[in-house]
Amino acid sequence: MKITDFDLAQTLECGQCFNFEKISDNEYVVAAMGRVLHVKQEGSDLSFLNASEEDIRNIWVPYFDLDRDYSEIKNELVKAEPRLKPIIEKCSGIRILNQDFTETLISFIISQNKNIPQIKKIVRAICDGFGREAEMEYHVFPSLCELANMTEQDFRDLKTGFRAPYIMNAIEFLKKTDGESMKAMTFAQAKEALTSIKGVGDKVANCVLLFSLGFRSAFPVDVWIKRIMEEMYFGCDTPKKEIESFAAERFGKWGGYAQQYLFMYAREKS
């Protein structure tokens, strides 16, 4: 299919998802939504190499957020902050994925105090050890049912360290609350529900809200965002909470998109 405002590599490699493998330039295997996708981009042409028309329409177009008009979002962001213009131009093919709630929650609990290659490695080990084998002999992330059969020791053996009990808490939460009921909540309600999980704080909650529940105003403040925001706006060490509320005022309902462009920019700078 033909697409604009989309770059497969930027979208996958910008740190919002961890469950994929690069085959060659602009060609990836993506494990998501209980399936394994072989996908390739050549210019404005995006090819879903092993998916039915029905799955493309019902699963992958929503997953990659391809129904949304990003040129309008970018225009409004630049209007709110002209200094974003060169940053957005550098990574103008990023789209914010609509990922599975369970996988996103557990992946971002794992993400704390780890770098992206380490997170990817642990997510892959969870899939290989406990997830169903799907297309191309590739394992997908375990379903909630499969996760419910895992023990804290299983997660420790997978090198999740001190996060293992946090993951167990999250699984207990997931048994009671699914993604659809989370999406039906207000932003504040959904965030409060997420942070009631021991091991989920403000940052992980914001990532889950943004990347799997459709709350595009969420502005996760991690070490990279903290650095770049301090450089651009504060000039000195500033509490994360203050950065988050500043962003809410400056970027409003498009905060999540601004955050993702800034995150990629901050990482590329170093």
Added chain:
DNA sequence: TCCCAGGTAGATC
């Protein structure tokens, strides 16, 4: 050896 990584909970002031 020390420092850092898409942080958080619990203790302490």
Added chain:
DNA sequence: GATCTACATGGG
């Protein structure tokens, strides 16, 4: 309230 620290693990 705002700050300090332990928490597992791996890589530079």
